[in-house]
Amino acid sequence: MLTVFRNLIRSKVALVLIGLLILSLAVWGITDIFKPGLGASLVKAGNRTVEVSDVDRYANNFVRSQQNQGNDVTKQDLVQSGRLDQIINLLADRQLTAAYFDKLGISASDKAATQLVRSMDAARNEITGEFDVDTFRNLIAQQGYSETQFERAILDDLTFDLVENGISAALQPSDAISDLWNIYQAEARNIAFFITTPEDLPEAVDPPTDEELEAFYAESEAALTEPERRQFSVIALNETDFYHQVTIDDADLRNEYEAQQRRFSLPGTRTYEVARFDDPDRARQALGPLLGGNDFASVVTDGAARVEAPVTSEQSEISDQALAQAVFQSPVNVWSGPVQALDGRWALFRVTEEEAGEAIPFEDVKEEIRRELTSSRAQRMLTRAIDDIDDAVGAGLKVEEMADILGSPVFTYPPVDQRGRTKDGMLIRNLSTLEGALEYGFQLFPNETSDRREGEGTQYVIQLDKIVEPRIPELDEIREELRNALQIRRTQEAFAEFVEGIQERIDSGASSLTVEAEALDRSVERPPQAITRQSGAALGFSQSAVGQIFSAKLDEAFAAPLQSGLLIGTVEAIQVPDAQALENMRSETRANLVPVISNDLLRGLSSEAEKNIDYEINSQMIETYLSELQVTE
The missing domain is CATH 1.10.4030.10 (Porin chaperone SurA, peptide-binding domain)
Known part of the structure; x- marks a missing residue:
């Protein structure tokens, strides 16, 4: 199907259809898209x-x-x-x-x-x-x-x-x-507290009945629905896939070293002279005759500028970076510019002498050259492979057929959702990190193969093999999991009501923190020092607990969640x-x-x-x- 569309787009028929579409939009008054x-x-x-x-x-x-x-x-x-x-x-x-x-x-x-x-x-x-x-x-x-x-x-x-x-x-x-x-x-606040867990409930929570379980199943239908998952096959190529095919000998390395001798040398020096102008147009007017071979004194006769004494330096020694770059990129014995200098004036300059820096030993840069040559040659191989991929896609081939042409393996993954996770929650990282693969894959039709795509240096083609439709598991498939979930929820609700009762009794004066702790066979604890908003974490309190401590009033009960229960406490003093x-x-x-x-x-x-x-x-x-x-x- 994609091949048909590609061929159609290249044809004169496509131009006629597009023209008719534009005309029809104009006739019906749909013109906003052109605004x-x-x-x-x-x-x-x-x-x-x-x-x-x-x-x-x-x-x-x-x-x-x-x-x-x-x-x-x-x-x-x-x-x-x-x-x-x-x-x-x-x-x-x-x-x-x-x-x-x-x-x-x-x-x-x-x-x-x-x-x-x-x-x-x-x-x-x-x-x-x-x-x-x-x-x-x-x-x-x-x-x-x-x-x-x-x-x-x-x-x-x-x-x-x-x-x-x-x-x-x-x-x-x-x-x-x-x-x-x-x-x-x-x-700073001084607090007292004890810790309670659902095990402190005075009565065990009754297990859910079959009727309650069925109602919970119906209520949880949206949460239980398994999302659509798709199974993909992918061919993916990047530069590194061709490294093993690249052969580089010492002669290649030596030739590259000599070809880039200037690069593989320590900083050299250049001797240059500079003339500075207040007006950039005046500098440009002087440049032409200077390039024509005229002497500076005969070109600039009005004292608008003078040639400064020659300077010899490395590029890094020139404080004016714009001038430094220009000087070390210009040809020798040719007037160049103008360049705006740090003082705001405009400089013409001429390099009169160049001395190359000491060459860096071949052995010191040999491996860097090898890496660069390997990368460039592998990139050329990848470019040729890209042409092969485009031809294969244009021919309507499946990824398995492309693999034979490219000599590259096909990776077939288990069905995943739009995050790249399987039914068991396992993340298929090769898919989730391949830029655009999942987004594009979920737009394909069954058995459709994509165009060649690019994601962060990787060229790939993705094929949709199978669609696993969304479904709600039957009750019998997940009965025990649901029973446990409902039991946990009911226990949490009963525990929350139990804790609210403790807080109400303390706040009303009908009870105290000590009495409530003793009733549960718990001991009241007091931190060795007052708690501040900054020291709470160091004393072992969570951010949520610190928030509750500093939200409570003096002598008011508060509750803060822990991993396995709740911390119930009161504020005894505020400084x-x-x-x-x-x-x-x-x-x-x-x-x-x-x-x-x-x-x-x-x-x-x-x-x-x-x-x-x-x-x-x-x-x-x-x-x-x-x-x-x-x-x-």
Whole structure:
């Protein structure tokens, strides 16, 4: 079917059909699709947008970093947890605020952005230690950026830092704010508590009857429904699959070493002379005659510039990075420029002499050259294989037939849901981490083979072998599991009611913490020191328990969940810093409050930006994007 469509699209018939479609839309008045607007953008803020690719880049980088740390996270998990919504909101707010800065004329300089990029360790050549354009381009490509996108991101980062630093420098928190902050942070509470578990229930919870089990089964129908699962077969190829076919001998390595001798040398020196102009047009006018062979003194007769004394240096020794790069990229004995120097003037320069640096020994770079040659030759093999894949797909072949042509294995996986999990919950990582494979695979028809797809350097074709339809297990299949689940739920409900009774008796004065503990043959415990919001975790209390402790009033009972039960306690005393202590803490606190208040002010800037910038949210597109990733459990 796909082959028929591909051939049709290339034909004149397709052009006629598309023309008729456009005409029919116009006749029926459906013209909005040709009007400018949000289109496929998720958010528009001034002349800035948030695209699906922006969200994908951010989400993919986050998922990759989590998986590298051994965490089992997929993009679908981000949707389920609401994290992807947060990412969209974060990117939207960033673009809105950045658009407001654009309108106000607030921006970091291009020079600052250039200096930041050139200072990135990850963009340096590992041999010479110098900034390397190819390394830089590979770095940003791995992160999913184009050069233009990365440049804008860097400028935005610097601009946000500029604004935040400006706000922070002007902030001076008042004594009142400082005191409130210190009271909140330093408040300490003495508590008493005991721990109770469902085993303390005065009566055992009756097991569910068959009638109750049937009702629970009917009630849980949605939760019990097994999602649609699909079985896929995949052919996947990347550069590393061809490494074993690459043969490199010492002659190849030596030839490559000699061909790149300049690269595999320590920094050399260049002798150059410079003439500086106040006016860039005047510098350009002088460049032409100089390139024609005229003497500088005969070209510049009005004293607008003079040739400075020759300088000999390595590139890293020239403080003006723009000039340094130009000098070490220009030909020898040829006037070049103009280049804007650090002092704001415009420089013409000429390299008069070049001395190469000492060559790095062949043995020191031999393995690096081997890796690079292996990679480049394997990439060429992959390129040829891509052509074979496209021909096979165009011919309508199945993946098994493609495998014979490519000499590559077919990987057939058990049926999985849209997160890449089997019925038993096992994650098929090869599918879940193959970019776009699951999303695209769940759009295929039975026995359909996809076009060649690309995911993070891997070329693949995915074939849908079988669809396992959603189903609800019969009651008899899961009777015991359901019985246990219902028993646990009823026990939890009875336990919650039991604990509420204890709290009510303590709060009403009809009982006390000690009496209730003794009735359950438990002992009341008291931490050796008062608890603060910061020290709770160190004393063994969960974040939830600390929250309950500091939400309760004096002598009021509270309950906090534990893994196997509940902590029931009361607040026996509350201490806050006195006036002298608050005064002593103010100086340090002011410094800590500056970034907190600065962040609040930046959030306020976002609100102000929304009033001043044309801001649109494509809710339908966002919903569509999320629904395509949404998993029905």
